[in-house]
Structure formats: C-alpha cells, structure tokens
Amino acid sequence: MSTLIMIDQPPYGSWSGREALDMAFSLAAFDQPASLLFTGAGVTWLKRAQDTAGIAQKSVERNLSAAPIFGIEAILADRSACQKYGLDESSLITGVTLVDANGALLEQYDHTAFAG
Template identity: 40%
Template structure:
C-alpha cells in the first residue's frame, strides 16, 4: 500500500515559487493515485482567497491549479482556522471547500500521515 503524504503549503501565492511547487507536487502525486492531502497553513491560506489578481505582480493565477486538485484525486484539503482568522479570511469566501481545523485537529492530521512535506 502506498504511504500517505501530507503537503503543508505555508507560503502566499505572491511570495515566490513555493506555493506553485506545493500544488505541482500535489497534482503530480494525485496523477499517480498516491494518497495525498494538502494543508494550507500560515500565509498559505492566501492561496484560497477568491479574486486574486496575480497579473499585477507578473505571476500566474494559481486558481485553475487549485480547482484541478479534485480532478487529480487530491480531495483531502485542509486549512488552519487560526491562520484564516488572523488573516481576515472567512471559510465561506474561499475558492475551494476545505476542512477547517483547529490546533487539535491539525495534530491529528499530522499524525495520520506517513510522510509530511512542508513547502
């Protein structure tokens, strides 16, 4: 049986290549039917914000990649409640449906996976 992988995406979409790398890793793993979950933590929750205009920073929109995750079998999507709240993001305004976790839920999520990669 394949080992489960949790990818923790902690970077804002405009802060460099890390957000895109986390998504690419999730999409690639999903294409090979690996059990993958994706957690948006810290500034990574900004990836879930609707209405981004990355062209102003000469970057590509991550929205299409995010919306493709379920098509590649990556359906376990999570976000940190504290990260959302401290950045002024409401769960009902996010680009994708995610399961919002508090601190105990985050610990359980981390413990439930064989491998954890933070990007």
C-alpha cells in the same frame, strides 16, 4: 502511504508553494493519496477572487481548482490562520475544509512535507 503537503508561504513572491502543488499533483498522477494543508500566511492561497493580470502570473486560485479533478483528496486550511488573515467561509474558495493544524492531524499521515 498517505502524504500531507503543507504550504505555509503566501502564493505570489516565491515558487515554493507552486513546487508543493506540483508535488501534490505528481503524487495524484500515480494514484498516491495526497492532501494539501495550508497554514500561516499560506492560507491566503485560498482567498476568493484573485486577479493576477497585473502581476503577470497564473492565478493559484485557478490552478488549485484543478486539484479535485487530478484526485487530490482534500484541501485543508488551518482555522486559526484563516481567522488571522480574515478568511471565513464566504471569502474562501469552494472545497476547503477548516481544521486545526496540530499534532493529532499530522499523525493521520505517513509523510508530511513542506516545499521550499
């Protein structure tokens, strides 16, 4: 049973993405295969060099870097959304795989879920 967790909301301003991350980590805790897919404004989670000191929140960039340690299988980002938000390989955090978020991709997972 493989699960794809989709994040289509930007990182700061709502908790929905963090809930998604929590969901993915919980699946990994029980050794359930889980991957994350960032689409739309959600790809801005993956921008390098986020400095959250001024907004008194934890950096999702740093939180996300724990994903491989916890056993999250892949961090995927929608190619066209990345283009739209001006993100290329040099501005993305390491370990992100660019994909086309379409029906064929979702068919590879038993369950796809958004949070929020």
